[in-house]
Amino acid sequence: MRLLFVINPVSGGKKKADHATLIRNFFKERAEKIEICIFDGPASAQELKKTIQHWHPDRVVAVGGDGTVKAVASHLLHTQIPMGIIPAGSANGMAAELSIPTEFEKAMGIILEGKVQVIDAIRINQQEICIHLGDLGLNALLVKNFEQRGIRGKLGYALSSIKTLWQKQSLQVQIRNAEVHLSRVAFMIVLANARRYGTGVNINPDGNLSDGLFEVVIIRRLSLWELLKMIRRFKPFDPRKTEVIQADQVTIMTRRKAHFQVDGEYLGKISSVKAEIMAKALQVLVPA
Numbered sequence: 001m002r003l004l005f006v007i008n009p010v011s012g013g014k015k016k017a018d019h020a021t022l023i024r025n026f027f028k029e030r031a032e033k034i035e036i037c038i039f040d041g042p043a044s045a046q047e048l049k050k051t052i053q054h055w056h057p058d059r060v061v062a063v064g065g066d067g068t069v070k071a072v073a074s075h076l077l078h079t080q081i082p083m084g085i086i087p088a089g090s091a092n093g094m095a096a097e098l099s100i101p102t103e104f105e106k107a108m109g110i111i112l113e114g115k116v117q118v119i120d121a122i123r124i125n126q127q128e129i130c131i132h133l134g135d136l137g138l139n140a141l142l143v144k145n146f147e148q149r150g151i152r153g154k155l156g157y158a159l160s161s162i163k164t165l166w167q168k169q170s171l172q173v174q175i176r177n178a179e180v181h182l183s184r185v186a187f188m189i190v191l192a193n194a195r196r197y198g199t200g201v202n203i204n205p206d207g208n209l210s211d212g213l214f215e216v217v218i219i220r221r222l223s224l225w226e227l228l229k230m231i232r233r234f235k236p237f238d239p240r241k242t243e244v245i246q247a248d249q250v251t252i253m254t255r256r257k258a259h260f261q262v263d264g265e266y267l268g269k270i271s272s273v274k275a276e277i278m279a280k281a282l283q284v285l286v287p288a
């Protein structure tokens with residue numbers, strides 16, 4: 001078996017493991033062939049594409065957080081190459097969604113002996129993909145503040161959360177597709193392929209990665225206490241303060257430009273999002 005490992009060296013904070021060394025040591029006396037690709041910037045995407053084309057791996061493994069997972073997944077859409085995950089980020093939401101443990105050797109066991117699950121992805125504005133969660137508003141601002149603060153890990157998230165909640169502003173949005181045409185005021189609009197954020201917040205309890213649909217979750221009200229309570233107890237948002245729409249495509253327009261993030265990557269401020277499902281787009285390795 002040929003295994004390509006794609007490592008983000010800056011995922012997870014200062015106390016991160018040396019995954020390249022861990023991987024080489026793990027396979028030192030095994031028969032599998034391995035290749036390691038360091039993914040640390042825009043130029044790495046082209047290098048990864050070339051490596052996949054020329055090396056013909058049987059499996060490609062993302063070693064990092066949700067942003068790394070998304071980057072690797074974008075090269076494997078509609079192929080027969082399964083993607084594995086070794087969680088190594090500040091937030092590992094997609095790994096948690098797929099029941100992949102954070103322990104290195106247990107995650108490696110799934111790479112070698114797990115089963116393949118075929119999941120959907122969301123195409124956004126014809127150029128981005130989302131396999132986990134994307135959103136407009138409060139959480140996207142949190143991602144921006146987290147990236148700018150430079151403190152990784154849980155401490156960075158905690159400090160960024162406090163700053164973000166002081167800055168929160170509501171959004172005036174229009175949500176449209178063939179079935180609905182809504183006008184709403186909200187703090188967040190979530191495009192949800194999955195259920196939980198990496199922090200544990202259950203934003204979309206009925207989400208299913210393989211049902212050919214995604215959910216638009218409208219968060220009308222949100223306080224610091226509610227957010228902290230949900231992170232600690234892994235409870236869903238209060239349904240009295242949310243609204244959920246299932247869709248296979250949707251257009252969202254905001255009166256003012258809003259902060260936007262996809263799979264943990266801040267993408268700037270935008271005023272229009274067009275999202276459509278890509279059914280059965282990606283093979284992923286999960287526990288057998």
